Amino acid sequence: MAGTAEGRAASARPLTIELADGDPAWGRADALLQAGFLLETRPGASAREFMREAIGLEEDYIEGVVSTVFIDAEPVDDIDAATLRPDSLIALSAAMPGLAGAVMRRKSPYASFREAISYAARAGAGPREEAASGAGMRAGGSSSDARTAGTTALVRVKLFNSVMRDRGRATLARGVLAEPGSAAGICAGQPGAAAAVLAAAAAGNLLRLRVLAAAGGRR
Amino acid sequence: MSKDGAAIEDDPSLKGLGNYDLIEVVKKRWGEKVACISIGPAGEMRLAAASIACTDMEMHPTRHAGRGGVGAVMGSKGVKLIVLDDEGCKVREPKEPEKLKAANKVWVEGLKKHPVTGGGLPNYGTNVLTNIINESGGFPTFNFQRGQFEGASKISGETCAALETQRGGLATHGCHRGCVIQCSGIYNDAKGNYVSKQPEYETVWAHGANCGIDDMDAIALLDRLDDDIGLDTIDMGAAIGVAMEAGLIKFGDKEGAIDLVRQVGKGTPLGRIIGSGAATVAKVFGVERAPVVKGQALPAYDPRAIMGIGVTYATTPMGADHTAGYAIATNILKCGGFVDPLKPEGQIELSRNLQIATAAIDATGMCLFIAFAVLDQPETFQALIDMINAFYGLSLTGDDVTALGKSILKTERDFNKAAGFTKEMDRLPNYFKREAVAPHNVTFQVKDEDLDRVFNW
Ligand code: SF4
Numbered sequence: 312m313a314g315t316a317e318g319r320a321a322s323a324r325p326l327t328i329e330l331a332d333g334d335p336a337w338g339r340a341d342a343l344l345q346a347g348f349l350l351e352t353r354p355g356a357s358a359r360e361f362m363r364e365a366i367g368l369e370e371d372y373i374e375g376v377v378s379t380v381f382i383d384a385e386p387v388d389d390i391d392a393a394t395l396r397p398d399s400l401i402a403l404s405a406a407m408p409g410l411a412g413a414v415m416r417r418k419s420p421y422a423s424f425r426e427a428i429s430y431a432a433r434a435g436a437g438p439r440e441e442a443a444s445g446a447g448m449r450a451g452g453s454s455s456d457a458r459t460a461g462t463t464a465l466v467r468v469k470l471f472n473s474v475m476r477d478r479g480r481a482t483l484a485r486g487v488l489a490e491p492g493s494a495a496g497i498c499a500g501q502p503g504a505a506a507a508v509l510a511a512a513a514a515g516n517l518l519r520l521r522v523l524a525a526a527g528g529r530r
Numbered sequence: 531m532s533k534d535g536a537a538i539e540d541d542p543s544l545k546g547l548g549n550y551d552l553i554e555v556v557k558k559r560w561g562e563k564v565a566c567i568s569i570g571p572a573g574e575m576r577l578a579a580a581s582i583a584c585t586d587m588e589m590h591p592t593r594h595a596g597r598g599g600v601g602a603v604m605g606s607k608g609v610k611l612i613v614l615d616d617e618g619c620k621v622r623e624p625k626e627p628e629k630l631k632a633a634n635k636v637w638v639e640g641l642k643k644h645p646v647t648g649g650g651l652p653n654y655g656t657n658v659l660t661n662i663i664n665e666s667g668g669f670p671t672f673n674f675q676r677g678q679f680e681g682a683s684k685i686s687g688e689t690c691a692a693l694e695t696q697r698g699g700l701a702t703h704g705c706h707r708g709c710v711i712q713c714s715g716i717y718n719d720a721k722g723n724y725v726s727k728q729p730e731y732e733t734v735w736a737h738g739a740n741c742g743i744d745d746m747d748a749i750a751l752l753d754r755l756d757d758d759i760g761l762d763t764i765d766m767g768a769a770i771g772v773a774m775e776a777g778l779i780k781f782g783d784k785e786g787a788i789d790l791v792r793q794v795g796k797g798t799p800l801g802r803i804i805g806s807g808a809a810t811v812a813k814v815f816g817v818e819r820a821p822v823v824k825g826q827a828l829p830a831y832d833p834r835a836i837m838g839i840g841v842t843y844a845t846t847p848m849g850a851d852h853t854a855g856y857a858i859a860t861n862i863l864k865c866g867g868f869v870d871p872l873k874p875e876g877q878i879e880l881s882r883n884l885q886i887a888t889a890a891i892d893a894t895g896m897c898l899f900i901a902f903a904v905l906d907q908p909e910t911f912q913a914l915i916d917m918i919n920a921f922y923g924l925s926l927t928g929d930d931v932t933a934l935g936k937s938i939l940k941t942e943r944d945f946n947k948a949a950g951f952t953k954e955m956d957r958l959p960n961y962f963k964r965e966a967v968a969p970h971n972v973t974f975q976v977k978d979e980d981l982d983r984v985f986n987w
Contacts, residue, residue, distance in 0.1 A: 342684075381662075381665045407646065408902050409659060410852070412646070421838065
């Protein structure tokens with residue numbers, strides 16, 4: 312798993328790159344979407360609010376497709392009650408096969424099979440109490456800082472399967488934050504990109520990245 | 531076997547052949563339109579992890595009856611190969627063709643419209659589960675020592691499908707002509723040459739995360755070797771994981787893992803131990819952490835994180851069978867009462883209902899992956915019953931299906947009892963109760979008395 316983003320600032324200006332359809336870098340972009348990138352959100356935003364505001368998913372899509380949601384490895388049943396705190400990890404997936412796939416779905420009739428790890432079963436315990444008291448938030452630094460206490464929380468996001476396929480590119484086009492190392496492969500060969508990646512890495516910053524489909528490509 | 535009947539031949543020249551070479555012999559002798567059921571060297575050696583191979587549409591021996599050591603049974607009878615030639619055979623006629631056609635239409639529509647059978651499975655195959663089971667913390671890693679694998683996204687269904695397409699393989703493909711779902715694929719190497727069918731989730735987990743291997747090419751090669759030698763991929767991955775824990779090779783050593791499987795094919799003393807499965811390997815090398823029930827290796831879901839599956843692993847007559855309690859419509863069948871989706875049913879009752887329903891669906895001969903559409907869509911479940919009724923001129927109801935499931939389970943349990951199995955064997959290994967698994971730090975907490983209630987109906 313990627314390490315915590317705690318205390319990391321982000322590069323001030325986004326690095327914007329364009330990829331043609333069929334460019335192998337899209338494969339590396341998919342790898343980033345699965346392995347995890349970062350987005351800014353309101354501390355305390357519910358999972359549903361996060362999906363709407365930070366990723367731009369519509370209500371129909373959330374209800375119809377995103378049937379499996381994890382926060383910090385805990386399968387979520389109620390996306391309105393489940394909230395994000397700084398350094399949370401949220402993963403979004405469509406309905407999955409197998410008993411295990413069905414078990415992990417939101418409000419699954421088989422939820423008792425995973426009651427020991429469900430979000431509701433652990434809410435309020437340990438780290439969440441810390442989150443509620445504001446611990447784990449870092450005071451804001453420069454204007455380019457990725458987190459500003461009380462107003463912005465940086466959360467790690469993973470998009471899987473159909474969600475990655477349907478909405479991954481749109482998410483990258485809106486802009487994400489990434490560890491320079493994990494973004495380097497996507498940017499390889501792009502004019503000026505290597506310098507921006509190196510600069511972010513040297514400063515220990517996250518890279519602010521926008522990936523656009525070149526004209527003529529899909530989305 | 532052909533339209534003219536069955537003939538039995540003695541052919542010592544086939545002895546010791548891997549399934550792939552064996553099929554080449556078949557092609558020369560019987561042509562490329564036959565289908566085959568065969569065993570590899572593992573079955574001939576009567577190893578406990580030996581499988582029975584069936585050929586796919588491309589006449590590759592990639593579809594295996596993998597679990598339970600059935601290849602050893604075939605080997606013990608001295609049967610290496612069964613060739614089926616349907617030339618000149620008549621297609622079976624349904625009793626009520628119009629009704630069958632109508633039911634089949636509803637059935638196919640149901641499978642195509644469901645997000646799992648119409649989307650997740652055809653697009654990414656069963657390995658689409660890697661990312662989400664890893665995310666749940668229930669993805670057994672390093673011989674069940676942890677519940678998450680750092681390299682999961684490198685071996686996920688999403689990554690595998692992209693690789694297959696890029697290399698000129700196929701990410702959506704049926705394992706037989708009649709399949710509507712098409713969850714399989716063709717995996718090629720970097721040069722575009724065929725290696726294996728698309729490795730299944732269980733295979734990717736067993737040879738991947740469980741052994742600390744995050745290289746899709748190595749996993750596909752291990753899948754190919756298992757198919758060729760005739761081995762269950764779950765038990766082989768679990769056996770190698772135990773061998774890694776014993777220090778025989780290191781976790782993540784893909785060359786070492788490939789060598790161990792090759793040794794099984796060659797029948798070296800070490801190879802025979804590995805090919806006898808995880809339970810035997812653990813005994814030989816003194817490893818307590820043997821993830822087995824009734825001698826069979828646990829599949830790709832940690833029963834501490836997903837405890838309900840642990841109930842099924844422990845109690846299923848076959849031992850650690852993840853397909854014994856699949857996602858079947860317990861609400862539709864109403865076996866054991868109606869399940870209120872808002873009031874989660876107990877794990878014991880749910881495991882019981884799932885096992886009953888799955889036994890019945892298995893008996894229809896349908897691919898188990900239909901279960902996902904049947905789970906969510908009552909009309910699709912009804913279409914299945916209508917098809918069976920139309921074909922055979924029956925009037926089965928949901929209740930009959932439930933009764934069938936119960937009778938199958940009872941027969942299996944009676945067999946086990948007669949073979950000396952006791953309720954003490956309906957248990958997970960003790961260490962699952964004692965050792966917590968990260969990231970959730972949970973142990974298996976279902977009581978033995980509760981496990982003993984699963985088959986009380
Ligand atoms: S859905 Fe079943 S029948 Fe179809 S390809 Fe997959 S395993 Fe084979």
